[in-house]
Amino acid sequence: MxxxxxxxxxxxxxxxxxxxxxxxxxxxxxxxxxxxxxxxxxxxxxxxxxxxxxxxxxxxxxxxxxxxxxxxxxxxxxxxxxVEDELENERDMEERHRIVPYDFSVSSPTADLFPVKDFKIVIDEVLERDKGYAFGYHESQGFFPFRQSLSAMFGGSKVALDPDQIQIISGAQQGIDLVAKSVLDYGDYVFVEAPTYTGALASFKLKGALIVEIPILEDGIDLEALSQQAKKLKPKLIYVMPNFQNPTGYCYSVEKKRGLIEIAKSCGAWILEDDYAADLNTGDALVSPLSAYDPYDRIIYVKSFSKVLMPGLRLGYMVVPEALQDEIALAKHATDISTSGLLQRAFDLYIRKGLWDRQIVLMKRIYDKRHAVISRYLKSHEVPWVHYHLPQGGYNYWITMDAALNADELMWRLNKKGVAVLSGSTFYHLQLKSSSFRLSIAAIDEKEIEAGLGIIFNEIEAMYHEMSGSKPGLMKSQVL
CATH class of the missing domain: 1.10.10.10 (Winged helix-like DNA-binding domain superfamily/Winged helix DNA-binding domain)
Known part of the structure; x- marks a missing residue:
């Protein structure tokens, strides 16, 4: 209970x-x-x-x-x-698609994008090479060659990384849980972006932490609000997603990244960076991790591979500051001893063969096409009661309606018409009402995007005119 x-x-x-x-x-x-x-x-x-x-x-x-x-x-x-992650087979997926043909709520790729053939090859090769050792107990910190591969891959962000700083985890959620167990005590303050990922909120609340929401702006967290609250409350932890934030899709500017680090240093807080979807950048988006700007070793970096591959692939890693390595290691061992050895060995080989890089290119190509469709639609259907932000990557769009409109009502109305979105109220700690909602293009193709958006915008227009008593008519509006 x-x-x-x-x-x-x-x-x-x-x-x-x-x-x-x-x-x-x-x-x-x-x-x-x-x-x-x-x-x-x-x-x-x-x-x-x-x-x-x-x-x-x-x-x-x-x-x-x-x-x-x-x-x-x-x-x-x-x-x-x-939920969708637990659907048992392809027939269940087909049934979900029949009931919700335009699903903008799912934030993970569909099964057809998973590189089955490539993964089968590397798993077979690992089993042939390592025999039963692949199923034995592994070091709790993670398979060392895998950590070496991750260290080299992380070096692409121009940040030097020692394999000993890496902790292998069974998905990003586990990483967040480990940080909560290792860093937080009952009554500690945790600052989060508003809106934010509710799975993180749940972890912090279970530790008895006091959550303070800091507004996020288009270029990152509101530094003025963060500074004021930090001086008063002295948070133990600041949880952020600087690149393609969930649910907004916003990216922090370099100035915001540097400012966040300085504020955290001034109040003695740790920063938990959740790298939600930095791999899926487009154009000239700045996707460097916070550690590229951190001289203080105060950042805990968490990365999952499930958002590019599949949600059921519970694999990720953390980059842990030296001062916290022992506590995180103990928490990991107490949680599940170690992450699947077979999965670590297979993914290590997957990276070494260059297959991960190839998969990233494929996923970016697919999402680029979807971004083009939704961007074109939004620009050609602008109305004064809808504002939006065009992200430079990831797969989330944050749509804000007229303040008098309720995103929960929109979600209910759309659900009856076979369209699924997530109301903005889902992503707040305390706020029960929101005029914003999240659209995800992770699991919907180009043709479905355009048709689904037509239903969404027609419903928003109907709600607006019901509220205002005005007659329908489209006008140009502002892009956030």
Whole structure:
């Protein structure tokens, strides 16, 4: 019941209580705080926990069911529905596509983009070469030749990296969890971008940290707000995504990167850099890691490979400051001893053969085409009640509507028309309302993008005119 006791309901808010309950439960589902097929609390139990009546919880559960986030078992209760990562086979994927043909909510590539043949070759070669040793226990820090390969690859960012600084992890989420366990104590302040990745918020909250949201601007975190709060609260950790931030797609300027590092140094905070999608840059986007500008060794760098390959490939690495290496190593060993040895050896060979570089080129080519389609559409369908930012890479677009419009309502309306987006309220710690939403092009092709955007913009226009009482008519607007 632990996740449910963290839900706060504001009875003074004009928003209906059942909507607030629904949003909180939806966030718990999205950030995996409650797992697929896990039973939700009985209505009376949750009502008592939240201090609301039974009807409020009933209505919240109904909304979750309408959004296909839960399912009912007669005589048993309400359960969390499986998310896309847990779909069992291709038929399930086809069924999801039939129900949601225009899916802008998924932030991982589709299975057809996974280099199956290449991976089969390297796995077979590793098994032939290493025999049963590939399945044995491995050093908790990670397979040393793999760390050497990563050190050389990281050197491409013009940052010298010793293999001993690298900790292999089972995905970026595990890396964030390890940092939370190693660095944070109950009551410590953690500063995060607003909006941000909710999986990180969940890790920090489970450690009892106090989360402070700092607005993110088009060129990076708001340094003035960060500096003011840092002087008052002395955060232990600052969590950021400087390159193609999730969900906004924003990139930090060099000035913002340097300013962030200086503020963190002045208040004694560690910086946790989540490299979400820096590989997928286009044009002249600046994608150097923060460590390229850090003379203080205060940055913990976390990188996952799942966003370029597949979400089920739970593999990544951390670059750990010397002062934290022992604590991180102990936390890793206590969590799962070590990451899959076979996977580490296979990916090491995958890198050494140049296949990783080739896959990056392929993925960038695919996403460049999708970026071109969505950019062209947005520029040709500008309206005064919609603002947007064109990212220089990654696969997320942050769309902001007129302040009077509610992104949650848009999400519900689009869901009924076979279009999936994620409301901006999903990506905040406390904010329950948002006029922004995230579009992801990770799992939708060019033809579907244009058709899906047509449905989205028609629905936004309908909402705007319902709100204003005006007649439809397109006008030019500002690009953020």
């Amino acid at each position: 632990q996740p449910y006791y963290g839900i706060t309901i504001d009875k003074q808010d004009q928003e209906h209580l059942y909507i607030q309950v629904y949003k909180h439960l939806r966030t718990l589902i999205f950030n995996n705080s409650i797992k697929p097929h896990e039973k939700l609390p009985p209505i009376r139990k949750l009502s008592a926990i939240l201090g609301v009546n039974n009807v409020t919880v009933v209505n919240a559960y109904k909304l979750l069911e309408e959004d296909a986030l839960v399912y009912k078992k007669i005589g048993s209760g309400t359960y969390v529905a499986p």
